[in-house]
Amino acid sequence: MHEWPRETRTDSSYRVDEIDRRIIHALMADARETSAPMIAEEVNVSAGTIRNRIRRLKEHGILTGYHAKVDFERINGRLTNLFMCNAPFEKREVIAQQVRALPGVINVRELIGGRMNLHVLAIGTDTDDLHRIGRSIAELGVEIEDEVLVQNEWDVPYAPFGPDDQPLKPPTDFISLAGDSEVVEVTVRTDAPVAGLTLQEAGRRDLLDEDVLIITIEREGTVLTPHGDTEIRSDDVVTVFAQAGIDDGALDAFLGEEAS
Structure with missing residues (x-):
């Protein structure tokens, strides 16, 4: 059994998203035999992103250690x-x-x-x-x-954190505000049209609706305040504000070909 040091943070400021949940599910199923590239392939992000997410889950006291099962x-x-x-x-x-x-x-x-x-x-x-x-x-x-x-004991991963019958879609969290306004968090896919572009470039290519405003970009644990020359990268968690609400297709620029 291996446990990580107790100096990990246990505050509630870290927001667990769909990628984190799938990581937890995979590690609960078999932590020793499951690698970052294997999880990355399943959830369609980079292996580096998975390693960073695992590190952050440890730092915030969510992942507390690996435990061997012994008969x-x-x-x-x-x-x-x-x-x-x-x-x-x-x-x-x-x-x-x-x-x-x-x-x-x-x-x-x-x-x-x-x-x-x-x-x-x-x-x-x-x-x-x-x-x-x-x-x-x-x-x-x-x-x-x-x-x-005790005769037998079985552990199973927490089912609500696992895959369903549909392919994983990038995590999005919607918050409805007064009127028709909405705020949504979305993870940028690797094949997203805006990936690798600055906000100015995305605007010139009409990839973003005029009433859509990017409020923050979370990248590897750091929250960025975006400007025109800020580059949008794959695996960024982007917080989007839309004055008239999020219409069908409004997030396609962040989701790529598999957007619904």
């Missing part, structure tokens, strides 16, 4: 046991950290409510070893309400 029963018949415990509410977090340090414990889960507010998963060489772990837990001031041997 301990195949290792000399070791036993996996789940202890369901009641820890004093005011001491629960401290006790959870103490329980984590006990030999044989591989997972500790704190619950918000109920008597069994602390679940402890432990591995023992035999039943005597599990009893030893149970006594160690109890000595920390925890009451073991129940315990069971």
